[in-house]
Amino acid sequence: MNVTGEKFAKFLLTAVAFSALASLLLIAVFIFKEGFPFILKVGLSDFLFSSDWNPQTGNFGIFPMIVSSLYVTLGAMLIGAPLGIAGAIFINEFLSRPAMRIIKPTIELLAGIPSVVFGFLGVMVLAPFIRTHFGGPGLSVLTAALILGIMVLPTVISISTDAISAVPNSYREGALALGATRWQSVHMVTIKAARSGIIASVILAMGRALGETMAVIMVAGNTVKIPHAVTDPVRTLTANIALEMANATGMAREALFATGIVLFVVIMILNAIALSVIKGKRNKQ
């Protein structure tokens, strides 16, 4: 290959990268364009901190929804992240190859199941179970967090598994040669080396959990109230958008896009926290 070919390749890649990023930017612009005027009209603090959501009377307080989204997402991550990372480590480091060949596709299978199916299963199986054993109406924070936790497992496991298996064997062998046990080599060397991939998986999963709509609408109960117990029904920001969007015109519609902006900002904050946690750990070493 020659210099022109190389230049063309670089040009092509730059064009590709920019069109990809441009399309992502288009979405961001779309959301902001539709939602920002609303925030200016209504006032940020009223929008974010009022608990009165009543589009008919012009009240657009989304505080309960923000709190609910955070609870549900964090609950989902408390379930999905540890189980997922533990699973990824175990599958990669302590499981035999043939077993891994079976288990990995099974887990990735779950990624292809539509969220509506999860939601429906939640309504039919999980919600009655929670209601009988934990009380409350069954449609609650707990149910939503459980379903979401299960839904993000494939993401966490697959991406973490890739990160872990990408760690060169020489690292593991080096540790073993120094006398470490398998487990010591795993937690002192491999995991640290795979760290950025594992964190990426958690961040992507968190994004997915925060943005999930269908499954959550069916199992969370959708009452506009700040939950006092995990068995209380809640309405997340995404559920609010989906529920109200069909009928929203004018200001109500803008309110929903403004909710989209809030979601975006919440995700940015959560991601920023995650990133600073990594940076902090890295600096400590």
Place this chain on the structure above:
Amino acid sequence: MHFTTLKVFTFCAFSGVVLLSGCGKSRENITLAGSTAFQPFAEKLADQYMAKHPEVAITIQGGGSALGIQSAQTGAAQIGMADLVSLPAETSSMKNIVVARDGIAIVVHPSNPIAGLNLDQVRGIFSGTIKNWKMVGGADHDIAVISREAGSGTRSSFEQIIGGLKLTGDALIQDSNGTIRETVANDAHAIGYLSHGLINEKIKPVTIDGYSCCEKDIMAGTYKFVRPVFLVYKEDVSPACHAFLDYLLSAEAQNLLHDNGLIKAK
């Protein structure tokens, strides 16, 4: 060498898209969009109509009543399907017909001893003033109220017919007929409302003021929970559209809707 692979791949992809889009539209196209509840009925009617009129291709889309109205306005669809209790102001420049009516049944779990309620009790339950089943003659347990979401035609019809109802803030909200049915079917103390065509053995409809959600009582006007299904369209749609709309109001079409659980338009 890899350059060639890239070129070949791009060529294939491109020609694939071109070929796919080449298959022409030589038939007249009519698109209906809107209410997901009416969508299956519209599909069935469209199939019947197209069997007799192969020169027309009818496509039915969902997306909800609001999307249906918006689509009819922007021209993305020729006809919008809206199951709202009344059409919003922005449709005043368009024409509309009522293609069917749908009974709304108030349902409880089959194990619930309550067989009937009166209008005031229904209002009390859904507004939260009546919180316990024993206050209307049932078991001593909290009532789990389940409602549709704010934009639902079913809900606005329900609330308008009850009159003076502000839904309790404790109500659980589900966003479709099917999920309301599943929720009530799995909770012995729940009460909800849905399209009467969805009633099966897993839930039990209650009578209101002694009248039940059956065709006889609805047509007689004694069972009051009914809502219309509107079709909105612009005045200048094609003759083929008008022909289809006429078909929808014909006896054959109305009988088909009736056989599948809806109430005739007239």
Place this chain on the structure above:
Amino acid sequence: MRLSPKITQALAVAILGSATFLTVVVLVFIIIFILGKGLPGVTWEFLSCAPKDMGKAGGILPTLVGTVLLPSMAIAIALPLGVGTAVYLTEYTRENRMTHILRFGIDCLAGIPSIIFGLFGFIFFVVMLKMGWCLLSGALTLAIMILPTIIRTSEEAIRAVPNAFREVSFSLGATRWETVLKVVLPNALPGIVTGVMLGIGRSIGETAAVIFTAGSSLRMPMAAFDSVRTMSVHFYILAREGISNENAYATAAVLVISVLMINLLSYSMMHRFIAKRSR
């Protein structure tokens, strides 16, 4: 009290093993539940006929076709864009403020709810560009949705390729592009495939975004500008409008099996590719 390394290891294996076991049990339960409720309804007629009687009878053939076409088109668009962007970000630019911000922005976009993508797709592709509800609108919207996942997983996979590989390639006289194509990408393939799997999974499982852009017409799609209904959308409509729970579960069962087949196929293709290369 310090435990001996051997005991810590045994403990760790026990804990990790139980976590994995729990995960697998839950996941298998879900799959078995769906197949259990759905397989009885999956007959040859179900797979080969169009839906009749509003979906209460007949089959799901048009949705099968739709489920194959729509995600394929979405991946065909997103894969080159995503991998290309990942290559650009890792190989052709230096790690600086700009790339950090870009990466951050891409991560955040992964969390936007699908309904907003659907609305965007409706307003932009269906109405503004007058494409109407069709495969193309749906594929473009889905492609934008899965782009962040593909970019991030490809990026991680590419970064995981040891620099030594690149250096050896350069020292042999290869250009950057040749190195990327012949050394970096093949070694990053497993990670990229994971991203593709997740992207396919998401495309197949999406409902709201698809309904708003590709529509939900039950007719057999013949052209890129025809509307399609995917199996997920079919399940969504059957279950939520209470048309037929049996058929809904049967559709879900077919979906699960299809996804399984796609995954296995992709993995076997990938393993064959890697095996061929290492000869």
